[in-house]
Amino acid sequence: MTKVIALANQKGGVGKTTTAVNLGIGLATEGKKVLLVDADAQGNLTDALGYREPDNLSISLATLLVKNMLEESYPPQKGILHHPEGIDLMPGNIELSAVEVSLVNTMSRETILRSYIDKVKKDYDYVLIDCMPSLGMLTINALAAADSVIIPVQAHYLPAKGMTQLLQTISRVRRQINPKLLVDGVLLTMVDNRTNFAKDISFVLRRDYGDKLRVFQTEIPLSIRAAETSAKGKSIYKHDPNGQVAEAYAAFTKEVKGIGKERRQTRQHQADHSR
């Protein structure tokens, strides 16, 4: 069964795109079929995978969302790009801004992205959606389309206020649109292990949210090698295979893969006990 995961945080620059690339390619390396969906009008994911000038692409997510709004049919593979590192990409670009505005007057405005993903997901084990740094209509669409959310948090500041807002939005989407939406967990990114500050943030996050949410064991270290990957258009596994960030994203990939198994075991356990 396909798992659809949204990478969401309304704060910009926290590592959503970098995580989408390296989790996606990490899962593909483990033999999974993966589609990355760039649902950010900045097109950073598309650019980070080496497709320069996303705004010049003739077909992008915006094209297909408009087709869904107009109920026009199209082949499911339309516009999907095949990256040399083994993942597929539905690119995104500036046209998503216009789509976000027109969604406001569209019927089923929260579920247009879901209708696109429902058309394509049967070919994949995982669909990862890289969200906008906002809680606008496209992020709501991503949460409505997803089975679960991963929240990357930059370990440079205390994320308390932003986290509360995001968790409230997730709860609202769960109540009103997508009752099965789960939070897989919070991923600490850009952790500078040389400072006590990063350790404090990790501690506070685990203390304040650890009983409600999984805070992934893996923390992604701060590294210039990671910052370089988007300019290179490749994953950290290719750019710096023996570095700490490649090791961390590989470990994080295993944690994410383990969640499905854990949930299946819990359900089995509950079923056994209710007999």
Ligand SMILES: Nc1ncnc2c1ncn2[C@@H]1O[C@H](COP(=O)(O)OP(=O)(O)OP(=O)(O)O)[C@@H](O)[C@H]1O
């Ligand atoms: N582990 C890391 N160490 C150092 N720099 C990093 C690391 N991860 C990401 N970066 C850099 O930090 C910047 C922000 O990362 P990224 O684009 O992944 O965040 P984002 O949350 O997707 O941003 P936006 O909200 O703008 O889409 C980028 O320049 C990226 O290359």
